[in-house]
Amino acid sequence: MRYEPQGSPRRGHPDRETDRLARGLGLFSLALGLAEIAAPRAVARSVGLSGREGYVRACGAREVATGIALLAADDPMPWMWGRVVGDAVDLGLLASALDEGPQRRERAGLAMGAVAAVTLLDFAVAKTLSAEDRRPARPLKDYRRRRGFPRPPEAMRGEAREMAGVY
């Protein structure tokens, strides 16, 4: 979990929404990766990459790893940038299919559109997380000595016991 940046009125408080979004993208990575590993042929065909099942399976492994990391990590930020890099790799791979015939071009083009949309989201989430703080709100002032008692609280315990429950 990351915390809202100094400039924010909620400084130091957790940004649950962005965090949830990052974890959601992790789940998406995991699902996509498993599909790429389990059915590389079908996936490859649908995005115009038939014959490159090896690449698809490799991408699947990458997605699974990123997905697990995003779901498990305390701080999703580095893994979100991992997704952005992965998106770029996917876009490059798909682009290579663009000049391999009209049917493949169409499928690759559609897939690129979808990946591009996800890339924008990944980028926005990664950027928001980077702007945030790794540590929760720190105290604005040091009140650790303001005990209000003449002695440490432990020594004051029960000093007014005779009043407990006189209500």
Next chain:
Amino acid sequence: MRALSWHGKHDIRCESVPDPQIEHPRDAVIRVTSCAICGSDLHLYDNFIPGMTPGDVMGHECMGEVVEVGPESRHALKVGDRVVIPFTISCGACPQCLRGNFSVCERSNRNASLAQKAFGRTTAGLFGYTQLTGGYQGGQAEYIRVPFADKTHVKVPSNLSDEKLLFLSDILPTGWQAAVQLGIEETDTVAVWGCGPVGQFAIRSAVLLGAKQVIAIDRVPERLEMAAAGGAIPINFEVESVMERIDALTDGKGPEKCIDAVGLEAHVSGHIDSMYDRAKQAVMAESDRIHALREIIYLIRPAGTISMPGVYGGLADKVPLGALMNKGITVRTGQTHTQRWTDDLLRRIEEGQIDPTFVITHVADLADGPALYETFRDKKDGCVKVVLKP
């Protein structure tokens, strides 16, 4: 005189208003030497409670020197006396006052009919707190008129500073009553929701009354550190799970005693129906406020006691009554019966058992009041408690 007056939502002005005068033979007029901003004032600042008229003087925590006394209060007060003014105006003679239930005095609310419409029966008059509780002008001013002055004051010695005595007017007795009415036993865990000024005093009171351990819940780090300084185990509800931490601290059984020092800002007007609507509205708008009370009902140990100093105004939805009833929970509430505790607490301050100055983070001229309302509400600059000097 100069005073902080209310002109609408987020519009408090330091301006010139007419000097208060004796209006009734039991009145006194006090020259205010120190006054404070309370969490309850924020409800008015945020305009959650109607019944304020533009120009109304704010404030219910103040102290000072008596400058004028009506003939019927002269047996108890004289010019020059140094006094703290309890925020609850009490006649001292009605059946409730005789039982020590000063905050529900039957006589001091001159707008009793409004209170009856809202609450069924009237409660006491309060300073600077809307027409519903009498429409009395408040103490964030150079002078204040004190009705029923012979019974609505605490005489204080001259050798202690204003800062040590001022909170006898409200938050010290409020935190104290919140803890006393729990009937704390030596084996009890007391959990306090809210580490504002009221929560801070509730924590220290629970320690003095002998609780085995005190847990403090909030999300403002410097307030949590202040709570820890007073002997509480802090839980930041935005960073950790309140349930997990509380379970770990209580063998999974929950605290025997809980204090709600958060409160809910709800709207109350003269009519039952509009009160209902407005309260519902307020609950929707502030749903995370009643969240604290729900959390308490859920986490408290069966047969436990909840103490509710936090102010609630009207009606609330989705109160887990099933848990409340089946777990056999006792709930104790109330505006503080200030005068019931002040003598005893003054003695404890004099003996040095408690030093209320720890909570003060800002001291300023009355003219800085409007800006400090905002600082306090937004918890900027580490603000916990503001004291103003008229």
